[in-house]
Every structure is written in C-alpha cells, then in structure tokens.
Amino acid sequence: MADLGVVTKALLAIARDTSDDRVLATRICRACVEGLDVDGAAISLLTARTARQTLAATDETAELLEDLQFTLNEGACMEAARTGNPVLVADLRQSSSHVARWPMFAAAVLERSAVRAVFALPLQWGAVNLGVLDLYRRKPGALDDAQLRDAIAAADAAALMMLGLRTEPDHGGAAWLDHAVAYRAEIHQATGMVSVQLDVPAAEALARLRAHAFLHDQLLIDVAHDVVSRRLTFTEDLD
Amino acid sequence: MDRSSNEREELASRAFVTLADTLVDDYDIIDLLDRLVGFCVELLPTDAAGIVLGDARRELRAVAASEEAAHMMELLQLQADEGPCLDCFQTATAVSVADLTAASDRWPSFVAAVEQRTDFRSVHALPLRLRGRAIGALNLFGEVAGLLPQRDLALGQALADVATIGILQEQAIRRGEVLGEQLQLALNSRVVIEQAKGVMAQYAGITTDAAFERLRSYVRSHDLRLSDVARRIAEKEFDLTEIIPPSTPSRRRR
Numbered sequence: 001m002a003d004l005g006v007v008t009k010a011l012l013a014i015a016r017d018t019s020d021d022r023v024l025a026t027r028i029c030r031a032c033v034e035g036l037d038v039d040g041a042a043i044s045l046l047t048a049r050t051a052r053q054t055l056a057a058t059d060e061t062a063e064l065l066e067d068l069q070f071t072l073n074e075g076a077c078m079e080a081a082r083t084g085n086p087v088l089v090a091d092l093r094q095s096s097s098h099v100a101r102w103p104m105f106a107a108a109v110l111e112r113s114a115v116r117a118v119f120a121l122p123l124q125w126g127a128v129n130l131g132v133l134d135l136y137r138r139k140p141g142a143l144d145d146a147q148l149r150d151a152i153a154a155a156d157a158a159a160l161m162m163l164g165l166r167t168e169p170d171h172g173g174a175a176w177l178d179h180a181v182a183y184r185a186e187i188h189q190a191t192g193m194v195s196v197q198l199d200v201p202a203a204e205a206l207a208r209l210r211a212h213a214f215l216h217d218q219l220l221i222d223v224a225h226d227v228v229s230r231r232l233t234f235t236e237d238l239d
Numbered sequence: 240m241d242r243s244s245n246e247r248e249e250l251a252s253r254a255f256v257t258l259a260d261t262l263v264d265d266y267d268i269i270d271l272l273d274r275l276v277g278f279c280v281e282l283l284p285t286d287a288a289g290i291v292l293g294d295a296r297r298e299l300r301a302v303a304a305s306e307e308a309a310h311m312m313e314l315l316q317l318q319a320d321e322g323p324c325l326d327c328f329q330t331a332t333a334v335s336v337a338d339l340t341a342a343s344d345r346w347p348s349f350v351a352a353v354e355q356r357t358d359f360r361s362v363h364a365l366p367l368r369l370r371g372r373a374i375g376a377l378n379l380f381g382e383v384a385g386l387l388p389q390r391d392l393a394l395g396q397a398l399a400d401v402a403t404i405g406i407l408q409e410q411a412i413r414r415g416e417v418l419g420e421q422l423q424l425a426l427n428s429r430v431v432i433e434q435a436k437g438v439m440a441q442y443a444g445i446t447t448d449a450a451f452e453r454l455r456s457y458v459r460s461h462d463l464r465l466s467d468v469a470r471r472i473a474e475k476e477f478d479l480t481e482i483i484p485p486s487t488p489s490r491r492r493r
Contacts, residue, residue, distance in 0.1 A: 008296065084470075085424050126430035127473035152423055153295035183300055185312045185433045189447045192437020192473060202434055202473060228309075228437070228447060 005150030007035035011157045021165055025056035028133070028158045033058050036151055037143075038119070038135040042066050043158070045131045046081045055131065061113050065136060068108050075105035077132045080120035084129070086152065087120040091140035116140040121155035123162055126188055128203045130162040167207035190224035197234045208234055247282070251394060254278040258401050267464040269428040271405045272303035273455065276377075279398055280305045283391050285379040286359065289315040290402060291324050292367070292375035294426055299328060299375070302429045308448050310356040314349075315378060322349035324376040327364035331373040333392065334364040338384040360384040365395050367403045374403065374422065428466040435469035443483040457482045 010031040029041035040062035046052040052070045057063035069075035076087040079101065089098050092106045093116065099106045109115050117137040123130040133155050143151060187209075195205035212234070213223045226232035258278070261271045272290050279288035289304040289311060301315035318324040323334040323346070336342050339360055343350040353359050361381040366373040377399040379387070387395065406422055432451070439450035454472070458465045471477035 005296075084427060124427055126427065126434045127470050149295050156295055183430070184316065185301070185309065188430050188433030189437035189440065192434040192439075193441040194437075195434075195475070196438050196441035201475075228440075 005035070005146075005153045007031050007150050007154040008157050010035055011154060011161065021162065022055050024161060024165055025131075026058075028154075028161070029056045029058045029062075032133070032135060032151070032154055036135065036147055036154070038137050039115075040136050042134045043123070043131050044077060044134065046070075046078065061115060062134065062136060064113055065109065065115065065118065065134060068105060068112070072102075072104045072108065074102035076102070076118045076120040077134045078102075080122045080132045081129060084122050084124055086122065086155075087118075088142065088148070089118050090142035091116055092118065093140070114138045117142075119143060119151060121151060123155055123159035125159055125163050125206075126191075126202065128163065128201075128206075130159050130166070130203075133158055163203070163206070166203055167210050184221055184224070186224040186228050187221060190227035193227050194234045198236065205234075251282055254282060254398075255401070258405075262405060265464075266405070267428075267466050268405055268425040269303065269432065270458070270465040272402060272425070273465065275398055275402055275405075276303050276305040279377070279379060279395065282398075283379065283395055284381070284387065285363075285395075286382045287311060287380040289378045289380075290367070290375060291315050291318060291328070291378065292406070292422060292426060293328055293373070295423070299324060300426055300429065302375075302425055306448075314352060314357070314380075317349055317352055318378075320348070321346045323362050323364040324378050327366050327376045328373045331366045331368055331371060333366065333396070335386050335392075336362045337386045358382045361386070363387055363392070363395065365392070365399045367399050367406070369403055369407060374406065377402065424466075428469070431466060431473050432469045435472035438472050438475065439479065439483065442479050445483075453482050 025043040032041040042057035042062040054066040080087045119135040121133045276288040291299040299319040304311040327334040359380040363379040365377045367375040436447040436450045
C-alpha cells in the first residue's frame with residue numbers, strides 16, 4: 001500500500017540488531033548515498049541542550065560541512081535542527097533567503113570544498129529532535145519530486161530507527177517503532193503525560209512506556225491507551 | 240439549511256477572508272487547517288470535518304479535526320488502511336457515501352468503527368488536489384443519511400483548495416515540489432500538538448480534548464502560532480499557568 005522509496009526499503013532492511021547509534025547512523029548515511037543522487041551524507045546530533053556531535057559522515061567533505069557549522073554556529077543543518085523544517089539549497093552560489101541567513105557558512109563551503117547543493121532534513125518525532133540528516137551534492141540543482149519524497153521518507157524512517165534505539169529497553173526486542181504505531185495520537189499524548197508524571201523529557205517518557213509494554217508483554221498502543229484513560233500512572237518506582 | 244442564501248454567502252465570504260488573512264508571511268499551517276475544518280462545520284450541513292495528508296511514503300496521516308475528540312482523529316487515522324479518504328486520495332476524485340450502512344462490504348473495518356463510536360451515517364471525501372494528484376483529503380461526516388447538495392460540495396471543494404494552497408505555499412507550487420517542506424512540517428506539528436495535549440492533560444488533570452480547547456483559545460486570543468506554543472509546551476519550556484490558571488484548591492496550596 002505504502003509506496004516505499006528505494007532508500008526507505010534499504011533502511012528497513014538494515015539489521016534490527018544494530019545496537020549502537022553510530023553504527024546505525026553510518027548505515028543510514030550509506031543507504032542515502034547509494035539510493036539518492038547525492039555525493040555524501042552525515043548525521044549530527046545538535047539539540048539546543050545536548051552537545052553537538054557528528055554521529056556519522058560518509059566522507060571527509062561531509063564531515064567538513066558538519067565541522068564548519070559547529071565552528072561558525074550557523075548553516076543548513078543548524079537551521080533544520082532549530083526550525084524542525086527541511087532546508088533545501090539547490091545552489092550555494094545563488095543568493096537565496098537561506099544563504100542570506102548563513103553567509104559565512106555558505107562562503108566557507110564554497111571556498112573549502114566542491115559542494116554546491118546541501119539538503120538538511122531534521123530527524124524528529126514531534127518535539128523530540130533526534131538529529132539532522134545532511135546530504136550534499138557537488139552538482140548544483142534541486143532534488144526532483146521523487147528524490148525529495150524519497151529523501152524525506154528516508155529521514156522519517158531514520159528518525160524512527162534512532163528513536164527506537166534511544167528508547168530501547170535493555171532487554172532487546174524489535175529495535176524500532178513500527179511506522180503505523182508511531183503516528184497514533186494516543187502514543188504522543190501518553191508520552192506527554194508520562195513526561196509530566198516522571199518529570200523527564202519526551203524521549204525518556206517514551207522509553208519508559210516501551211519498557212513497561214515489554215515487561216508486561218503488552219502492545220505499546222495499549223499501554224498508551226491505559227495512560228490516557230488514567231488507568232495507569234507512572235511513578236518513580238513503577239516496574 | 241433553512242439559512243437564507245444571503246446569510247450563507249456572507250458567512251462563506253467571511254470565512255475566505257479570514258483564511259486569506261491567515262496566509263500571511265509566516266503562517267502556521269496547522270492553525271490554518273484547524274480553522275478550515277471549523278469553517279466546514281459552520282458553513283456546510285455537516286456534523287464533523289477532518290483533514291488527512293499523505294506523508295512521504297504516501298501513507299495517510301490525520302492532521303486536523305473539527306472536534307479533537309479521540310474518536311474523530313482515530314476515524315481519520317484508520318483510513319490509512321481503508322475508507323473513503325484513502326479511495327479519494329488514491330484516485331484524486333471526490334468520494335460520496337449517502338449511507339454508510341450500505342458500505343460495509345467496501346470498507347468493513349472503517350464502517351464498523353464509525354458505527355461503534357459515532358452516530359455518523361453519511362461521509363464525503365474531497366481531494367486536496369494538485370495537478371491531477373491528491374496530497375490529502377477533506378473528510379465530511381453527517382449524522383443524517385444523504386448526499387450533500389451540489390453547491391455544498393462545490394463550497395467544500397473550494398475549502399479543500401484553500402487547504403492545498405496553504406500547505407504548498409505559492410513558492411513551492413511554482414517550483415513544482417509536490418511534497419513541500421510545509422507538508423512535512425504540518426505532519427510533524429500534529430505529533431507535537433498531541434504531545435503537548437498530553438503534557439497539559441496531566442498537568443491540569445483534564446482530558447486531552449479539553450487540553451486542546453484551552454490551547455486553541457489561548458493561542459487565538461494571544462495571536463500566537465499554535466504549533467510554536469505546542470512545541471514549547473511539549474518541551475516543557477512554557478509556563479502552563481498562563482493557559483491554565485492555578486485556581487483549583489489543590490494547586491493553590493502548592
């Protein structure tokens with residue numbers, strides 16, 4: 001039914017036993033370079049609070065792009081992380097509203113590399129920012145419809161995989177949230193409720209929900225339903 | 240329906256003016272869609288309205304509903320698998336069902352869910368259409384069996400077109416990007432809003448539906464962006480006493 005792009009298919013085929021976020025990020029980046037018409041990819045973590053960190057880069061140029069942004073404190077990837085919006089720049093040499101917002105980054109990229117186009121896609125699950133997928137191309141030009149669709153679907157799948165890994169209870173099991181379940185309203189509502197009950201960030205609240213589902217051999221959606229209908233309240237010593 | 244056509248025309252033009260006003264520089268797409276489904280219920284002889292959008296995998300996701308009641312969002316979300324919205328989305332043409340009880344062969348689980356949770360009898364799905372393709376659908380539910388008159392359908396389609404324009408801002412349409420950045424943002428904003436509803440519901444001891452009503456009236460009366468405020472609430476960087484005054488005795492004591 002869903003019309004999966006080639007990259008999304010490749011991502012879904014990635015072994016579910018990936019237990020390390022750098023390994024997972026590296027595989028996601030490679031799948032993007034192989035499946036999309038881009039020359040390199042990187043995934044960085046850069047939320048407002050946590051330290052900036054590049055998890056994976058397919059080559060030195062991809063790594064340079066990340067380093068430049070962190071050093072200059074501006075750029076496509078930082079903007080994507082801040083706004084939660086994809087940032088698509090077809091040609092860094094052409095003046096655009098994007099380039100005008102981060103002139104130092106654009107100038108530095110053109111001076112120090114052969115990169116002409118950058119596409120930064122935020123990896124997010126609601127208010128939870130899981131990083132940014134950065135793609136670059138030496139040839140200028142926009143992603144066409146199919147490529148953009150594929151890239152966004154890949155970022156979507158990558159976000160759920162990163163989220164799955166980060167909220168994975170220690171006991172193993174499926175390594176990521178099912179796409180159909182991940183967008184059920186009650187799961188988001190329960191995440192918000194548990195984040196207040198335990199005074200923890202949303203990602204951790206989701207981790208607790210998943211751990212509870214695992215321990216009690218329940219479906220995540222059923223646990224979420226119990227929380228929203230107030231049959232289940234999380235406390236520090238629950239589980 | 241006993242409304243005079245003059246009064247209705249006036250309401251309709253006021254709705255379009257309001258929607259056009261929303262389409263300013265930095266508009267909030269979720270807020271626009273939320274207002275739009277509200278206008279559908281006001282202007283059309285329909286009891287509930289919702290909007291679903293196709294994501295990058297062309298799977299439908301619910302983004303706005305005239306009632307935030309959980310069953311309404313679920314009815315929309317269910318149609319990712321089957322239902323009038325999915326048919327409308329795939330064919331990019333309107334799907335009208337005068338009486339759902341006669342449609343259980345066509346969409347068994349959708350019709351069962353409608354019968355179990357609501358009093359709806361009729362359903363219309365109008366495409367959010369762009370160059371022959373649908374990017375989503377506007378869903379109208381009625382508690383009386385029967386089809387909407389042609390002029391109501393035309394007005395409904397006009398509202399659906401406003402939604403399309405809002406989502407694929409003019410610039411994106413010119414560039415030919417069917418799946419604009421805006422669409423992705425709208426889909427994620429929906430998740431943020433649900434997370435924020437949970438935070439508010441837990442904080443104030445109210446239902447998630449009531450939480451949304453508070454949130455909506457707060458952002459409208461303060462002229463703020465719905466998705467911005469929801470994000471700050473979900474990140475717990477928003478002082479909720481602004482929206483929910485600590486008036487209940489148990490809170491005042493703290």
